Amino acid sequence: MTSTYSALQAQLAALTTEAFRPELAEIDRLPTAEIAALMNGEDSAVPAAVGARLPQIAAAIDATAARMARGGRLVYAGAGTAGRLGVLDASECPPTFNTDPAQVVGLIAGGPPAMVRAVEGAEDSRELAATDLTALGLTGLDTVVGVSASGRTPYAVGAVEHARRTGALTIGLSCNEGSELADAAEHGIEIVTGPELLTGSTRLKAGTAQKLVLNMISTITMIRLGKTYGNLMVDVRASNEKLQARSRRIVSLATGAPDGRIEGALAAADGEVKTAILMILADIDARAAGRRLTDSGGHLRAALNADDTS
Numbered sequence: 009m010t011s012t013y014s015a016l017q018a019q020l021a022a023l024t025t026e027a028f029r030p031e032l033a034e035i036d037r038l039p040t041a042e043i044a045a046l047m048n049g050e051d052s053a054v055p056a057a058v059g060a061r062l063p064q065i066a067a068a069i070d071a072t073a074a075r076m077a078r079g080g081r082l083v084y085a086g087a088g089t090a091g092r093l094g095v096l097d098a099s100e101c102p103p104t105f106n107t108d109p110a111q112v113v114g115l116i117a118g119g120p121p122a123m124v125r126a127v128e129g130a131e132d133s134r135e136l137a138a139t140d141l142t143a144l145g146l147t148g149l150d151t152v153v154g155v156s157a158s159g160r161t162p163y164a165v166g167a168v169e170h171a172r173r174t175g176a177l178t179i180g181l182s183c184n185e186g187s188e189l190a191d192a193a194e195h196g197i198e199i200v201t202g203p204e205l206l207t208g209s210t211r212l213k214a215g216t217a218q219k220l221v222l223n224m225i226s227t228i229t230m231i232r233l234g235k236t237y238g239n240l241m242v243d244v245r246a247s248n249e250k251l252q253a254r255s256r257r258i259v260s261l262a263t264g265a266p267d268g269r270i271e272g273a274l275a276a277a278d279g280e281v282k283t284a285i286l287m288i289l290a291d292i293d294a295r296a297a298g299r300r301l302t303d304s305g306g307h308l309r310a311a312l313n314a315d316d317t318s
Contacts, residue, residue, distance in 0.1 A: 023184050025157050025210050027203035035205070047212075050205050054216045057201050065224055068179045068195035072151045072225065073232035075177055077305075080149030082112045082229065083141070085167035087131030089211040090155040090218060091116030092123055097222040103251065105235040106243040112226060115140050117163040134166025141170050148175030153225065155218055156180075157210035159187020159198070168192045181221055183214040197221060234307030237262060242282040242308055255281045263288040282308050 035043060058065075072082060084094025095114030101107045117136060118127025130136060141152065152171035154164035159182030168178045169192050180193030183201050190196025199221060201213040230236065235243040240262055246252040259270045262285045269288060276294040277283035286297040289312055297311075304310035 023158055023160075024200060024202055025183050025204065025214050026208045028207050029203050029205075032205060047205055050213055051216060054199075054201055054213055054220065057199050058217055058220050061197055061199055061221075064195065064197045065221060066228075068197060069225055069228045069232070071177055071195065072179070073229045075149050075151055076111075076229060076233060078149055080147070080151060080177075081110065081144075082226065083115060083144065083146070083150060083152045083171075084113070084155055084222070085115040085137055085141070085152060085164055086155035087117035087122075087161050087163045088126070089215050090157060090161070090164065093215065093218050093222055094153070094155050095123060097219075097226050101226055101230070103245050103247060104241060105230045106245045107230075107235075113144065115144075115167070117161075131161050131163045134162045134169065137163045137166035138170040141167060141174075146171060146174050146176055151177040151179065153179040153181060153222075154189050154193060155182075155222070156187075156189050157183045157214035157218065159184045159189040161189070165189050165192055179225075181218060183210065183217055234305065234310070237282070237285065237308045242285060243306075244281055246279050246281075252279075255279065259284050259288070282306070286311055 035046070076082060084098055086094050091114070095116050098112045098114035101112040102109050116122045117133070118130035121127060122130060146152070150171070152167055154168040156164035159180070165188055168180055168189060172178045172192070172194070178193040179195045179197065180187070180189035181197045181199070182189045183199050185198050185200055187198055190198050199217040201217050204210060204212045204214070206212065240258050242258060242262070244251060244255060244258065246255040255274065256270055258281050259265070259274065263270070265288045270284070273284035273287045277287060277297070282301060283294060283297045286292070286300060286308060287294060290297065300311040300314050301308070304314060
């Protein structure tokens with residue numbers, strides 16, 4: 009037990025995200041405004057750290073989109089803050105892009121209870137990650153993104169290792185150079201954000217960096233899959249009054265049509281924004297619009313350029 013503890017201590021001491029910053033040793037004695045300014049300054053460096061890895065991020069996204077276009081899924085796997093960020097990103101895809109809840113999945117070590125309370129020991133199990141992925145029926149068309157600030161979390165590393173054995177695409181997102189996670193994945197993305205304001209509190213800069221990259225992965229993948237028209241969310245699911253109002257506004261921005269025609273098109277399209285836009289711009293009925301969208305694989309721009317010869 010002592011040797012295991014010593015080995016773990018040595019691992020943590022070598023991580024940039026765990027480094028102690030002596031210049032901040034008396035931060036608790038500073039006025040609140042100064043602490044806030046320090047935190048703001050720390051956070052301002054995160055986008056540049058992400059920017060330094062854009063080629064790797066873009067390559068991972070293109071590979072992900074290619075598999076999802078063939079029916080694959082996007083699966084995030086992590087523990088603690090990293091796991092929660094993955095679950096958050098996955099949960100926002102259905103209302104934003106009208107994806108099936110099973111198309112983008114977030115796995116957190118310890119399961120749903122770990123979203124609000126730490127599940128002791130769960131992050132230390134590679135076997136648990138393999139079990140969780142096996143339960144999903146992972147295939148070679150899927151993409152698994154292991155997320156871990158340290159890049160050594162056994163659950164995230166185990167998820168990537170298991171996914172790679174099944175032939176799935178693997179991405180390792182960490183915040184330390186030379187990480188085990190990046191090395192285990194086909195696409196390693198290491199966003200080096202440096203030591204935290206509070207020693208080892210990787211929900212801060214590291215968490216912000218992970219959130220930015222996960223935003224990129226899901227959003228740009230959905231753009232590549234035709235879930236947008238320009239910068240309009242034409243696959244938005246109008247599940248509440250706010251989203252219903254947004255749907256009408258999106259159709260208006262895309263078409264410039266009067267309110268009455270927009271309402272009529274949305275009603276005929278059963279609320280499907282993409283279909284309503286195509287109806288108006290191509291001057292066709294809902295059935296023809298649906299056929300064109302099916303033939304174009306759901307890409308509105310391609311459907312607009314197609315002829316309805318049926």
